[in-house]
Each structure stands twice: as structure tokens, then as C-alpha cells.
Amino acid sequence: MTTGPGRELLRVEGLTKSFGATRALDSVGLTIHAGEVLAVVGHNGSGKSTLVKILAGFHTADHGVIDLRAGSGEPTELRFIHQDLGLVETLSTRENLGLGGGRSGRAWLPLRTAAERRLARELTAQFGVDIDVDALVQELSPAERTIVAIARALRGWDSGRTMLLVLDEPTAALHGAEVDRLMAVVRRVAERGAGVLFISHRLDEVLGVADTVLALRNGQVAGHLPCAEVDYAGLVELVAGKAVGTLERRAATAGDPVLRVRGLAGRSITGLDVTVHAGEIVGLAGILGSGRDEVCSMIFGGRQRSAGSVELTGNPLAPGDLRSAIRHGAAFVPGDRHADGAVMTMTAAENLMTVRVPGTESRWRRISKGHEAGEAATWFATCGVLPARPAMELSQFSGGNQQKVVLAKWLRTRPRLLLLEEPTQGVDVGAKATIHQLIAETAGGGTAVLVASSEAKELAELCDRVLVLADGVVTAELTGAELTESRILRASVPA
Ligand SMILES: Nc1ncnc2c1ncn2[C@@H]1O[C@H](COP(=O)(O)OP(=O)(O)OP(=O)(O)O)[C@@H](O)[C@H]1O
Ligand SMILES: [Mg+2]
Structure with a gap:
């Protein structure tokens, strides 16, 4: 972060959620400011997606406060990319990008289709990929689908409103250069004054793009600190609770x-x-x-x-x-x-x-x-x-x-x-x-x-x-x- 933190976009306090006997979140607190990228890390089942789903209104918390007007009177607009991407597989990329996007009822259908196609191409082109926007989403590769989901969430993001973009593992299916491209987009979103909360298991990429990191362990906050204060090994320990060795492979004796x-x-x-x-x-x-x-x-x-x-x-x-x-x-x-x-x-x-x-x-x-x-x-x-x-x-x-x-x-x-x-x-x-x-x-x-x-x-x-x-x-x-x-x-x- 080059400038000081902007105004507070989101404040969460004491967030708690149980599913039966499982306490998925236990008194979790966090803040995000304009221009800040917050990475949420933690082991599988530590409560990361539950946090995102509560923010999205998909689950209701048992206790806790979520304040979206923390900085001023204007509420922060939240945009999401969930772990399962939430695309409609049997519709095309163009149609998925058009979903929920304030269609004008008076527009002529063919005109709208052409306009949607143009918009869809523009949005996916930001990621340097050439996706056939009329092909069904189910025909796309996992990485292409991720890009469509991201493009959809970013649609209209520079409209000037206060925005918090929330991404649940957006890069799981992406390759090195694609991850870099996406991370550049994430940084750009933050530079334009939005906040970003993203979940990732790729701890090296976390350190490359985030300003702050929130580590969850068994639903509790194990650490909430600036990335400048932690290195890769430290982050691994925060997540795993111990250092993790790398695999020692013996050379294969090739069989038949x-x-x-x-x-x-x-x-x-x-x-x-x-x-x-x-x-x-x-x-x-x-x-x-x-x-x-x-x-x-x-x-x-x-x-x-x-x-x-x-x-x-x-x-x-x-x-x-x-x-x-x-x-x-x-x-x-x-x-x-x-x-x-x-x-x-x-x-x-x-x-x-x-x-x-x-x-x-x-x-x-x-x-x-x-x-x-x-x-x-x-x-x-x-x-x-x-x-x-x-x-x-x-x-x-x-x-x-x-x-x-x-x-x-x-x-x-x-x-x-x-x-x-x-x-x-x-x-x-x-x-x-x-x-x-x-x-x-x-x-x-x-x-x-x-x-x-x-x-x-x-x-x-x-x-x-x-x-x-x-x-x-x-x-x-x-x-x-x-x-x-x-x-x-x-x-x-x-x-
Ligand atoms: N609908 C549900 N019903 C019952 N248990 C649930 C439900 N959703 C989540 N859980 C449980 O809550 C805990 C936290 O799950 P969550 O999906 O938030 O983990 P996560 O940190 O996102 O993990 P991962 O990295 O594997 O995606 C897990 O033990 C999970 O099994
Ligand atoms: Mg998850």
C-alpha cells in the first residue's frame, strides 16, 4: 500500500456460525479499507467460504455484526465470485455476462444480443483470452469458466460507487501467467479505490498481491497482519500450524x-x-x-x-x-x-x-x-x-x-x-x-x-x-x- 488506508468499507465483529456440531466461524472480526487487498487464508474447513457466504447473505450468522456503512453514510456495494463460480452451465458466456445486469425492456432483442456479445468480448478480452462468447459455459475449460465468472463480477466496477470485490479462490484452475494477469486486475481494482477480499491457498500469490492477510484456523482468527510482516514460511505455519516439507521423490525405475x-x-x-x-x-x-x-x-x-x-x-x-x-x-x-x-x-x-x-x-x-x-x-x-x-x-x-x-x-x-x-x-x-x-x-x-x-x-x-x-x-x-x-x-x- 503506497498511500495510507482509505475509508473503512467493511467492519465485521464477533461473527459466529455453527452448522450442527461444527462451529464454522467463532467470533471472527476484520476490517477492509478502500484500496486495500485483504487475503483470507486457512486450512480446508477453516471457515473461509462460510465467511464469504454470510457476507453474501447466503447463510445467516448466529451472532455478530457486519457493518457496510462503516466509513460514511453510503453503503458499500459487495460483488462476489464464489468457489463454485455460480455460472449457469447451460447458457453461453454472453448470456451469463448479461444475467442480472439491468436489461432494458425496450431494447430490440437482436440489438441487445449484439450489444451483449460486444460487451462479453470486451470483458473476457481483459484477460487476454479468446473465448467463444456464444459457446455454452459447460463447454469451457475450468480456467475459462473462472475468467467468465471474474468478468461478470467486474462488470461495471468502475462506475464510481464504493465497492468491495469478494473472490473465493479465483485462481485455483489458473496457470502462472494467468494468475499474474488476474492479480494485476485485482490490484487495479484496489487502486481505483475499491476494496478486495480474496481467498487463496496459493500463499506465494497471496504475498504478491495482498496488503493484509487474515488467517483462520478452526473458525477462529489465527492472525490478522500486514503482508509486509510475514514471509512465506510464516504464512505456511499460520495455515498448517507447522512447517510443511516438500516431497522427496526417488527416481522412477520405469516399468513396462x-x-x-x-x-x-x-x-x-x-x-x-x-x-x-x-x-x-x-x-x-x-x-x-x-x-x-x-x-x-x-x-x-x-x-x-x-x-x-x-x-x-x-x-x-x-x-x-x-x-x-x-x-x-x-x-x-x-x-x-x-x-x-x-x-x-x-x-x-x-x-x-x-x-x-x-x-x-x-x-x-x-x-x-x-x-x-x-x-x-x-x-x-x-x-x-x-x-x-x-x-x-x-x-x-x-x-x-x-x-x-x-x-x-x-x-x-x-x-x-x-x-x-x-x-x-x-x-x-x-x-x-x-x-x-x-x-x-x-x-x-x-x-x-x-x-x-x-x-x-x-x-x-x-x-x-x-x-x-x-x-x-x-x-x-x-x-x-x-x-x-x-x-x-x-x-x-x-x-
Ligand atoms: N451447509 C453446511 N452444512 C454443514 N456443515 C457445513 C456447511 N457448510 C460448511 N460446513 C462446515 O463448516 C466448516 C467450514 O467450511 P468452509 O466451507 O467455510 O471451509 P473453507 O475454509 O472454505 O475450506 P476450503 O478451503 O476447503 O474451501 C467445514 O467443517 C464444513 O464442513
Ligand atoms: Mg471454501
Whole structure:
């Protein structure tokens, strides 16, 4: 912050909220001033989204004060981007951006459509991406959807009114350069006098953009301080309660080829060849639009291929035949758990059991409640799902814990091929280390792992080999000493 704090936009005092026996927020207080970027950090389930949902009026607090007129008489206008983005999947980007935006009833429909299209293009272009604004949101990649949600929240933001922009993990699916671009937008919003409250698990990005940080632990404030007074290691300790080590990977002893992909082509990808051996972890890096996001789902069979062949231990995998892919030992943790990873209205345990273990659990026999409970106890402990309440509906778990349930579901099948997209999106630093360890152990047991991630650092730590994609083709293959975060980032930029 170069100038002193502006006027107070929001004051929260003694905010408390319980869900049954869970105290999600316990007497939380905070302030945000005009021009200030406040980052809210904390472990999965620490109460961050609950705070945002109370501000949004989605939940009612049990106690506490929320003062939006703190500085003067004029109330602060709040704008939100929630963790699940809140887009209507079956409408286009253009329509999503037009939603709730004071349409004029007298406007001619075609004119309005053309105007909306122009506005939609302008808004998404701010992020330097070329999104087809007439395509349905469900056809966009997770990162593209994030950008649409952000564009929608920012619409008209420079209208001169006092505004507080609230973002719940806006960057979970974005890659290095995309995160930087978004963070630049966040800073610009603050420089123009708005306040920004944003939630993130990427602690390095927090320190790069925020003025102040609020750390929550089990619903309580563990720290509220200027970013200048804390470094990365300090922030990790505030969140995790301890220092977190990095993964030590032994070099893989490459086994037999498990996955063989030849000439794969799709929306962005053209002619991809990749072989993954037993025990090997291969990464897919690349910026938004590079094709990184589509490879795993094309291999698994959910996404159409325009050309190419996929073989899993010698068995051809046909597009659309997910059942046979699973039978041959494939598992797929998708990047968008809301769209295809999980059923929010089922319990966590039911979600765990939606995929049968090939060879041991018959598709025709009912799963007994006892078996389900046993499996849930084992796998949720392994993956660190909290609270340990397998009978709770998935929607009631925090975002990071939902991600752990999806991961547990697929690890349970003891796959020969594990396809992962953004495996640690939304999970806290401590849980991330646990998940990396789990993936490494799974590979250690002879599974072939292919992991697509927007986080170069994650790939550099986790993988034996990384393929960097740009404009749909492999531009670099990095192993050994060459496999570093900066090399991945450099190779990701299209020529
Ligand atoms: N509707 C609900 N019903 C029951 N419990 C809930 C509900 N919403 C949240 N909780 C619980 O409240 C606690 C805080 O959840 P919250 O979503 O605020 O966490 P979070 O800090 O946003 O975590 P994450 O980083 O994983 O998104 C968790 O234990 C969660 O399971
Ligand atoms: Mg959350």
C-alpha cells in the first residue's frame, strides 16, 4: 500500500456460525479499507467460504455484526465470485455476462444480443483470452469458466460507487501467467479505490498481491497482519500450524509401458504421442488453451477425439466407453468436480462408492452399508477428509474436502492408470503435501500416472517427466535436472 488506508468499507465483529456440531466461524472480526487487498487464508474447513457466504447473505450468522456503512453514510456495494463460480452451465458466456445486469425492456432483442456479445468480448478480452462468447459455459475449460465468472463480477466496477470485490479462490484452475494477469486486475481494482477480499491457498500469490492477510484456523482468527510482516514460511505455519516439507521423490525405475497414446487430436490438441510406464509420473503443463486441460478426458474417453489411438496395457480404449476404461484399470480425477467429479447431493460415502473396484465389487450386487462404512473410514482417513463424517452430504463439506473425496473415490479402485487434472486444486498447503505423497505412493505401487496441472511448481516437484504443451503440440519434454518450475514456465509460452 503506497498511500495510507482509505475509508473503512467493511467492519465485521464477533461473527459466529455453527452448522450442527461444527462451529464454522467463532467470533471472527476484520476490517477492509478502500484500496486495500485483504487475503483470507486457512486450512480446508477453516471457515473461509462460510465467511464469504454470510457476507453474501447466503447463510445467516448466529451472532455478530457486519457493518457496510462503516466509513460514511453510503453503503458499500459487495460483488462476489464464489468457489463454485455460480455460472449457469447451460447458457453461453454472453448470456451469463448479461444475467442480472439491468436489461432494458425496450431494447430490440437482436440489438441487445449484439450489444451483449460486444460487451462479453470486451470483458473476457481483459484477460487476454479468446473465448467463444456464444459457446455454452459447460463447454469451457475450468480456467475459462473462472475468467467468465471474474468478468461478470467486474462488470461495471468502475462506475464510481464504493465497492468491495469478494473472490473465493479465483485462481485455483489458473496457470502462472494467468494468475499474474488476474492479480494485476485485482490490484487495479484496489487502486481505483475499491476494496478486495480474496481467498487463496496459493500463499506465494497471496504475498504478491495482498496488503493484509487474515488467517483462520478452526473458525477462529489465527492472525490478522500486514503482508509486509510475514514471509512465506510464516504464512505456511499460520495455515498448517507447522512447517510443511516438500516431497522427496526417488527416481522412477520405469516399468513396462501402461499407457500408449498415438496421434491424439481434439479441440486444441494435434497429434499427441505419449507413453507412460508403470511407476512413472508424467506431467502435462501449458497455459490456458494449450490443450493441457483436454488430454486426460480424451484418454479416459469422456471427451471426443478427432483422431488418435489410446491403449491401456495393450487394450484399446474407445471414446465414450468409460465402463471399459475403468474395467481395464483407468481412473480419472477431473478438473471440474462440480461438472463431472462428484454428486453434491449424495453423501461423501455414497460418492466414494459410485465407482466399483474392478474385479472385486460386482456391478450387479448391492454394496452393503457395512462395506461402504469400512471403505469410507479407510479411504477418508488416508486422504485426510474432514470432518470425518462420511454420512454428511458432499455439498456440506468444504471445497478442499470435496476434492479429497473425489481423489479417494478413484484411488480406491487401485488403478493401473491414474489420470489427474488439477489434483490439488483448492486444498491447503498441508493437505497438498499429503496428496502429493499419496500420488507418489500410488506410482510406487506400479501405477502409471498422468497429471495435468496449471501449477508448474507442483509438476516440477511431483513428476519424473513433464510434457509442456503450447498451441496443442508438445514444445518441450523435461526430465532430470531440466525439470524445474522456471523451465516449465518458459517452455509454456507459445512462440
Ligand atoms: N451447509 C453446511 N452444512 C454443514 N456443515 C457445513 C456447511 N457448510 C460448511 N460446513 C462446515 O463448516 C466448516 C467450514 O467450511 P468452509 O466451507 O467455510 O471451509 P473453507 O475454509 O472454505 O475450506 P476450503 O478451503 O476447503 O474451501 C467445514 O467443517 C464444513 O464442513
Ligand atoms: Mg471454501
